[in-house]
Amino acid sequence: MAVLCVSLCICLPWIGSIAVWRCGNAHSKLQHSVASVFAVATGVMSLLLLLNPAETPVVRIPMGDFFGELTLVPDGLGIILAIIASVVGSLAVVFSIDYMHGDPQLGRYYALILFFIGAMSGLGLSGSMLLMFFFWEITAFCSYALISFHNDDPKAVSGGVKALIVTQFGGIGLLIGALIIRSYTGSYQIGDFLETAPALESGLLSAIGFGFLLAAMAKSAQFPLHTWLPDAMEAPTPVTALIHAATMVNAGVYLLARFFPAFEAVAGWKTSVMLVGLLSALLAALMATRSDDIKRALAYSTISQLGYMIYAVGIGGIFASMFHLLSHAVFKALLFLGAGAVIQATGTRDMRRMGNLSKKMPFVHATFMIGCFALAGLPLANGFFSKELILEFGLQRGPQWVFLCMLAGAGLTAWYTLRIYTMTFRGQSGEIHVVNPAPPAMKTSLAILAAGVLTTWLFAAGFSALLADSLPYHNVHVTTNISLIHEIIRAPLTYVALLVIVAGGACWQFRDRVVKKFRIPARVTQFVESGYGIDIPYTAVVRITQRASRLLRDAHSGQLNLNVAGISAALCILLTLLLAGV
Amino acid sequence: MQIISIHTTLVSAALLCALQAIHSKRLLISALWLAALSALLSILFYILGAEQVAVIELSVGAGLVTVLFVFAINVAGDQELKGRDIIPIPFAAGLVLIGILLLIRFIVPLEPPLRTSRSVSFVETLWGLRGLDMLVQIVLIFSGVLGLLRILAEAKAPLEGAVTEEVAALRERDLQALAQQSTAATERISQATPEPF
C-alpha cells in the first residue's frame, strides 16, 4: 500500500503531464480538466502518505553496483515536502484554469507544472543521494522552462537563464558532496551516511557540509546567491506561487534539515548556516521595503522568510524550521495567488498604480489580508505560531546578537507587509480600472489556502510526532497543541515580538516622520535597491563567456590544412606526454 | 647484413617515392609515384614473408587505385593551383619532423624478431580466425560501389537544369547590356543632332 502511494505520488503527475501534452492545444477545456484531475489526485495521494510513514526505504530499485540502489523513503521530511508540493500544486493548477485562460500553449504549461510536481515529491521522498540529485536537476529545469514560458519576452528568457545558471552553480556543491560520500562510504543512501558520518574525517565532512550549504543557498535564493529569484518573477503567477514560494525554494531548507545530524559537529558549519539565514532575512527585508512591483516585493519577502527557516536549522530547531516551512508555503502561495488575481484584474504589477482595491475586489482583499496577517506574524494565523517558535528556539539556543537581529527582522517584515497591503488595497484609487473581480476557480484556490492559513498550525502536534517517529538521527522536539499554545502565551518573548511587529507597522504608517529623522543618502538607497551589487559578478561572468567564445571563433576557419595542423600538433603533444610518463 | 641492407634500400626508396608524390607539380606524375610506392612496398612485404598481402597490394595499390586516379585527373583537370600557402612549408616540415622523431624515440628500443617455422597457413587464418572480417569486407565493397554509383549519378539531372539556368542568366545579361547600349546611343544621337536649320 505504501509502495503504491509513494510511487503514485511521483508517477501520477508525470502520467498527467504526458496526457495533457497529448490532448493537444486545440482542446484547451480538456487540457484544463485533465490537468486539474491529475493534480488533485496527486494531492489526495500525498495526503494518503500520512497513513504509513516509514523510517526505512519502501521502494527499492537496484541499479547495479555503480549507481547503488534507488530508494524512496516516506519519512516525516519527505512526506511534508510531497504534501506541500502536491496540495499547493493542485491549488495552483486550479487557479491556472482562470489565470491562463486563452493561452495558446497550455499543453506545455500544464505538462511542465505536473512534471515539476512529480519531481518535487520525488526529491523529498528519495532516500538515495543520486536519485535526489536527479530530481533536483529536474526541478531546476522545470523552473527554467516555466520562468521563460512566455519565450517571446526577452526579459522572461533572461530571467529563466539566470535562474538556471545560479541554481546549477549550487548544484555542483550537491554533486561533489554526493560523490565524496559515495567514494568514502561506498553507498549513496542517506540513511547510511547519517549513520556513519561521525566516522568520516573532519576535513572531508566540512567539504561535504559546505558543498551542501552552497547548493542550499543557490536553491533557496539565500544571500549572496539570491539574485535569480526577483528576476524569476517574469513567470506566470501560479508558477511563481508554486515553484518560487512554496516548493522549489524549500528544497534548500529541506536539504539542510535532512543532513543536519551529519554536519552538526563540523566546525563553523552551524554558524555559517545561521549567518546566511540572518543576512538573507535582513537584507531581503530591506529590499522588500523599497520595491514597487508587487511580485518582486513578495519575492524579497520569500527570501527573507527562507532566511528565518535556515536560521532555525542553523540553531538546531528542525521542527521549528519545518513548521515555518509549512506555514510559509501556505500563506506565501496565498499571497502570490492573490497578487495574481490583482494583476489579472488590473493589468499591471506596479503597486503605485493600484489603490483602493478593497472596495472593488472584496474577496481577494479578504484572503490577502489573512495572508498578510500570517506573513507579519499576527495571532491566529499560522505564521504567528511558527515564527514565535523560531524566535523562542533562537533565544534559547542561539547567540543573543543573532536573535536580536532576527527580532528586528520581524519588525521589518511587518513594515513591508503593511506597505504592500496599503499600497494595493487601501488609499486612493489608482489610475486602473478593474476589469472584473476574480473568477470562480481563482476564488476556490484562494479560499482553500486562506482556510489553510488559519488552520495548519493545529497540525503542529501531529507533525512533530511524525517527525520524531520517522527521523531516527534528528532529535526532534515533540509538542502537543495545548503545550504549544501555552508555551507561546506564557513566554514574554511573544509580547516583545508583537510589540516589535506593531512598531514596524507604525514605522510605515508614520514613515514621513521616520524618514525626516534618519536622513539616508541617495547612494545608499540605490545600492540597496540594486541588490547590494551582487549582480555584478553574474553579469561579468556572462560577458566574459560571450567574449571568449567570440575570440575562439577564429579557430573555426574551415581550412583543411589548418585542421590537419591541429591534428598533427595534438599527435606530437600526445607522444610527448607518453614519453614523459614513461 | 644482406637482409638488412635490402630492407634499408627498399624503405628509403619508398620514402623517396612518397616525397616525390607530394612534391610533383602535376597530378598525373603524383599518381605514378604513388604506384611506384605501392610496388616497392609490395616487394618489401614479399621479402618479409607476407606473400599474399604483397600480391594483393600490388594489384590493388599499383593497379586499381592508380587507374582511378588517372580517371579522376582526366575528368577533373590537371591545372596547377596558384595562391598563398596557408601553412608555410618550413613550419609544416618542422612539425612533421618533430612527430617523426618522437615516434622514433618509441621505436628504437625494440628487439629484433625471432624466426620460427610457419605452422598455420594464411587461408586457414583468414577464414577461420578472421571470418567476420571477410564478411565485413564484402559488405564494405558493396556499399562502396553503391555509394560511388550514387555520387556519380546524382549530378546528371540537376546539373542540366543549373547549366541551362546559367546560360539563361547570361543571355539575360547580354540582352540587358544591349538594351542599355541602344538607349545610350539614341540619346547621344538626339543630343548631337543639330538644330534643324
Place this chain on the structure above:
Amino acid sequence: MELSSLNILFIGAAALLGIGMYGMLVSHNLIKIVVAIQILVKSALLAMISAGLARDEIQLSQSLALTVIVADTIVAVIGIALAVQVRRRIGTLDVRELSKLKG
C-alpha cells in the same frame, strides 16, 4: 647504435606517416590530398606487417592488412568520386576556397 631490420621497418613506417601528414598539411589540390591519405594508409600497412613479423604472427597480421587494404581502397574510391563531384558542382579543387565558415 645497432639498428635491426625491425627498427628500420618501423622507422620507415613512422617516416611514411610523417610524409603523409606533411602532404595533407601542404597540398592545396583535393586530389593530392587523397594521394596523401593513401600514403598514410600504406604506412599503417607497413607497420602492421612489421608488427606481425615482430610477434611471429604473420598470418594474422596479413589478414588484418587485407581488411585494411579493402577499406582503404573504398576510401580512395569515395574520395575521388567526391573530388570529381566538387569539381563539377563548385568548379574548383582548391581546398582553400572550399570553406563556408566565416571564421
